[in-house]
Amino acid sequence: xxxxxxxxxxxxxxxxxxxxxxxxxxxxxxxxxxxxxxxxxxxxxxxxxxxxxxxxxxxxxxxxxxxxxxxxxxxxxxxxxxxxxxxxxxxxxxxxxxxxxxxxxxxxxxxxxxxxxxxxxxxxxxxxxxxxxxxxxxxxxxxxxxxxxxxxxxxxxxxxxxxxxxxxxxxxxxxxxxxxxxxxxxxxxxxxxx
Numbered sequence: 001x002x003x004x005x006x007x008x009x010x011x012x013x014x015x016x017x018x019x020x021x022x023x024x025x026x027x028x029x030x031x032x033x034x035x036x037x038x039x040x041x042x043x044x045x046x047x048x049x050x051x052x053x054x055x056x057x058x059x060x061x062x063x064x065x066x067x068x069x070x071x072x073x074x075x076x077x078x079x080x081x082x083x084x085x086x087x088x089x090x091x092x093x094x095x096x097x098x099x100x101x102x103x104x105x106x107x108x109x110x111x112x113x114x115x116x117x118x119x120x121x122x123x124x125x126x127x128x129x130x131x132x133x134x135x136x137x138x139x140x141x142x143x144x145x146x147x148x149x150x151x152x153x154x155x156x157x158x159x160x161x162x163x164x165x166x167x168x169x170x171x172x173x174x175x176x177x178x179x180x181x182x183x184x185x186x187x188x189x190x191x192x193x194x
Contacts, residue, residue: 001031003039014048021048026055026086037064044069044081051100055086059097066098073098074122088114089140092133095121106140109154110187112194132190139187146172146180153177158188 014021023043027034035043037060040052044065051071054062062083065071069081074095085094088106091114107114113136120129143151148165153172155162157180164171172180 001033003035006033006035007039007043010043010049011046014046017048020050021046022050022082022084023052024055025052025061028055034058037061037068040065041068050080051082051084053084053086053103054094054099057087057090059085059090059093059099062094062099063097066100071098072100074101074118087140087144089133089137089144091117091136092121092126092129095129096126104140105148105151106136106143108151109143109158109184110136110139110191113187113191116194135187135190139184142180142183146176150176150180153180154184154188157181 010021010023023035023040025035025040034056040061041064043049044052052065062085066073066083069083070079071081071083072079079100082100083094083098085091085099085102086104088102088104088110091102091104094102095118101118102114104114113132117129117132117136120126120132143154146153149169149172152162152165153176157177
């Protein structure tokens with residue numbers, strides 16, 4: 001697999017799609033393929049490619065793409081390109097990097113906390129945003145380590161729904177579920193207070 005093949009694929013999809021296309025840069029899900037900023041900026045020139053989700057976690061790359069595409073930000077929402085962070089544990093960093101927001105699994109568990117951090121950054125309350133980001137990052141890391149089963153377990157523990165993951169994913173043991181709940185307590189306490 002090389003950049004030419006990936007470029008050809010994405011532009012063919014964007015040409016044929018009736019809906020705008022969002023590029024998902026997630027090396028962990030695609031055999032380690034990690035599109036660099038130059039390549040993503042080239043893809044962004046296609047009129048039907050409207051954004052990138054950076055689940056690679058590289059905020060430097062997000063910054064370069066956001067700058068080159070004049071992406072929407074916390075203060076400027078009228079742009080036509082979007083640069084999204086892919087994990088809740090870099091919500092403030094995404095805002096600081098000129099990103100457009102986050103699309104993150106952790107936001108299913110801590111939606112108000114994610115929005116609060118984003119809003120604080122947009123309001124210029126950087127110190128408060130960073131303090132909350134530290135709490136969110138600790139909780140989001142536990143969800144990242146335990147993936148979908150951990151996220152569903154957290155939602156079940158705190159909200160009373162969510163259930164278990166579908167097969168072939170395994171359910172967490174009672175001990176694992178308790179460990180997830182304990183590890184995200186601080187973040188969830190903030191979530192409840194909002």
